[in-house]
Amino acid sequence: MTKAERTKLSKEKILNAAIHEFGTSNFANGIMNVICSKYGVSKGLVYHNFENKEDLYLATVDRTLLDTAKYISEGVYDTTKAEDRLKEIIERIREYFDMNPLYKNLFFYSSYLPPDGLEERLKEKRKILFKTIFNEFSSFDIKGNTEREYGELYACIIGEGLITITKDRIKSIKDASLLQSMQDEILNPIIPLITNGLFA
Numbered sequence: 001m002t003k004a005e006r007t008k009l010s011k012e013k014i015l016n017a018a019i020h021e022f023g024t025s026n027f028a029n030g031i032m033n034v035i036c037s038k039y040g041v042s043k044g045l046v047y048h049n050f051e052n053k054e055d056l057y058l059a060t061v062d063r064t065l066l067d068t069a070k071y072i073s074e075g076v077y078d079t080t081k082a083e084d085r086l087k088e089i090i091e092r093i094r095e096y097f098d099m100n101p102l103y104k105n106l107f108f109y110s111s112y113l114p115p116d117g118l119e120e121r122l123k124e125k126r127k128i129l130f131k132t133i134f135n136e137f138s139s140f141d142i143k144g145n146t147e148r149e150y151g152e153l154y155a156c157i158i159g160e161g162l163i164t165i166t167k168d169r170i171k172s173i174k175d176a177s178l179l180q181s182m183q184d185e186i187l188n189p190i191i192p193l194i195t196n197g198l199f200a
Contacts, residue, residue, distance in 0.1 A: 011049045014041050019060045023102030027057055027115040054118060057110075061125055064106045069132035071096045082140050082195035089133055090187070097180070108176040108183075111163050123160060130159035140199045151198060158194050162187060 001009075017039035032053055036043045050056040075092045079085045097104035110122050134155035142151050166183050 010041075010045055013039070014046055014049055014056070015059055015063060017041055018056050019063060019102055019106065022057055022060050022109075023105045026105070026109045026113065027053075027118075032056075054115070057115065058118065058121060058125065060106055061110045061122060064103045064110075065125055065129050067100075068093065068096055068103060068107070069129050072129075072132050072136065075136070077136060082137060082199040083192050085137060085140070086133075086191050086195055089136055090184075090191075094180070101176075104180070105176045108179040112167050112179050126159065126163075127156050130155040133159075137199065142198060154198055162190075 014035075017035050021035050021038070032043065032046060035041065035056075036046060046056070050059060072089060072092055075089070077085055077088050079088055097107070110118075111126065114122050131152045134152050137151075138148075142148065162183065166179075166186050169182060169186075
């Protein structure tokens with residue numbers, strides 16, 4: 001095994017340990033010493049691969065968003081109405097989070113209970129998810145011949161807007177499943193507004 005392969009495996013082991021720890025305990029409780037001792041990873045190796053706890057946490061969120069986006073893009077969607085397509089995509093995300101509860105926790109904790117100082121960086125990372133959702137509408141015509149890049153921007157604005165609206169209502173909720181239920185309660189009635197505002 002080459003040095004590059006060993007480094008890649010080590011980084012993967014650390015990342016998987018961090019996903020489990022942050023996905024179970026959230027950022028405040030996911031302490032580096034716990035990750036090292038609990039998963040048999042040396043602290044030197046962690047700091048060789050990740051600058052600090054924040055960098056490691058952001059990497060776990062990256063993995064969550066990229067894997068979720070991949071699952072969305074692998075879906076087969078055959079609805080002809082934009083509103084129904086969005087419902088299908090949301091259902092696929094729910095399905096994926098049910099299969100991957102650590103990812104579900106990481107997504108909802110990082111979105112609704114972000115660590116101090118990381119909110120803007122997390123918002124930037126979520127764009128991959130919102131753009132992926134938008135790209136599943138490639139067969140739909142955008143109103144007014146709007147450039148698709150503006151459609152992606154619209155998707156990011158709507159996604160972040162939903163998080164902002166929901167965040168104000170759920171400050172005391174710490175359970176990711178309850179966070180998802182609250183988000184669904186707000187999202188479901190506005191699905192027609194989201195799709196009708198963009199697609200012909």
